[in-house]
Amino acid sequence: MIDIIIHGCGGKMGKVVESLVNGDENLRVVAGIDPREIDAPYPVFHKIDDCDIKADVIIDFSTASAVPALLDYCGKTKIPAVLCTTGFSDELTAKVKETSNSVALLKSANMSVGVNLIMNLVKKAADALFESGFDIEILEKHHNQKIDAPSGTAIAIADSINEALGGKLNYIYDRSQVREKRTHDQLGISAVRGGTIVGEHDVIFAGQDEIITLSHTAMSKEIFAVGAVKAAKFLAGKPAGLYTMKEVLE
Numbered sequence: 001m002i003d004i005i006i007h008g009c010g011g012k013m014g015k016v017v018e019s020l021v022n023g024d025e026n027l028r029v030v031a032g033i034d035p036r037e038i039d040a041p042y043p044v045f046h047k048i049d050d051c052d053i054k055a056d057v058i059i060d061f062s063t064a065s066a067v068p069a070l071l072d073y074c075g076k077t078k079i080p081a082v083l084c085t086t087g088f089s090d091e092l093t094a095k096v097k098e099t100s101n102s103v104a105l106l107k108s109a110n111m112s113v114g115v116n117l118i119m120n121l122v123k124k125a126a127d128a129l130f131e132s133g134f135d136i137e138i139l140e141k142h143h144n145q146k147i148d149a150p151s152g153t154a155i156a157i158a159d160s161i162n163e164a165l166g167g168k169l170n171y172i173y174d175r176s177q178v179r180e181k182r183t184h185d186q187l188g189i190s191a192v193r194g195g196t197i198v199g200e201h202d203v204i205f206a207g208q209d210e211i212i213t214l215s216h217t218a219m220s221k222e223i224f225a226v227g228a229v230k231a232a233k234f235l236a237g238k239p240a241g242l243y244t245m246k247e248v249l250e
Helices: 012-022 064-077 090-099 113-132 152-164 222-235 245-249
Strands: 002-007 027-033 057-060 081-083 104-107 135-142 170-172 186-193 199-207 210-218 241-243
Touching: 002 012, 002 222, 012 027, 012 222, 027 222, 057 064, 057 222, 064 081, 064 090, 081 222, 090 104, 104 222, 104 245, 113 135, 113 152, 113 199, 113 210, 113 222, 113 245, 135 152, 152 186, 152 199, 222 245
Parallel strands: 002 027, 002 057, 057 081, 081 104, 104 241, 135 186, 170 186
Antiparallel strands: 135 199, 199 210
């Protein structure tokens, strides 16, 4: 039995995680963390520091501002954590790396199995197409309540492409301020916010007289929770280190 603490248990994703865990006979929720008053069949603490319940892994679907305290808690208790929150600053990313020296952490901009497959496919496509003159652009779309833009997933996809090309590309987020032709070393990243769009990512490879597009569309938030629970099973009992969904899916 793997005991799980849900960090952000009162949010939409936290509730989906709870439902999935309850449907798995090998998992159970032993505690939740949320600043709101939550009616739950397990103890809920307003602050992570107040939690005195032992667990095998923490699943985090909170906010970036709540993650520093979570990392301190993980470092102190040695409880591994799956970090599903996005919008990390460079400083917070550095703190994640530092904390992973003493406890197992898994961080992914997107927990979807399909998105992580896309990240592998774009590497191969970029390697095959960029030197043949194809320009690369990313278009992402999300609901009107999303705070960060571009999405963490769009940046992760861009980083996968740039890694495959040896860091040759410069990210362009806004073309409105400069009136000049596009250069081949640019990777444009555009964001759309509206309605209840769960998440769409299009990676466009535009060449001479031909276009190749790799697309992923999330139809519900449950796909992210499914990946998070899968990652939690993987991370429980792992030695200290910083893991990604790539290791989970291998």
